[in-house]
Amino acid sequence: MATRKRAYQQGSLDGLCGLYAITNAFRRTADLPQTEAKKLFHYMVKAHKDEIPAYMRHGTTSGELMPFLKSARDWVKRNHNVKIKWKYRGREEVKSVTGLQKIVARHLRSKSRGTVIAGSSFHWTVVHQRQDNLWFVDDSDGYEFWYTTSKKWAHKPPLLIDRPTLMGFFLEKED
DSSP: OOOOOOOOOOOTTOOOHHHHHHHHHHHHHTTOOHHHHHHHHHHHHHHTTTTHHHHHHHOOOHHHHHHHHHHHHHHHHHHHOOOEEEEEEEEEEOOSHHHHHHHHHHHHTSSSOOEEEEEOSSOEEEEEEEETTEEEEEOTTSOOEEEBOSSSBSSOOGGGSSSOEEEEEEEEEOO
């Protein structure tokens, strides 16, 4: 049985959920041990130290996450010889839970060990598995799963609090 990996969690005073999402996604996708995931996080912070203070206050957009994703990809390749690729899915209006389920499920069913960094203007998280109405997440706010009914969230995940807009980076190992 696989060891359960707890998601790294952000502090209550920072808006770095995007960096935590990248760390959690690369940790899962590249199968990094905890010590290496911490090194990755610290590397991203150091490599982008000039931007960090602003992101701590207001969080990150998808465009602002891109340099961090590239840094993480390069670090994982250099230090672990694992190539990670991703596709960016822009602001897709999700009008229902079913629409969101289809977008994410399509990627999670792929043959690679994929994850999704999903977000909105409020929060970034990692979806790594879905079984029926259970969504398994590595979330920096402490969530481990979300539950949906057929047409709505049983409890709203943070990324859908206000407007239901999904932006996603769909990660997988390269062959």
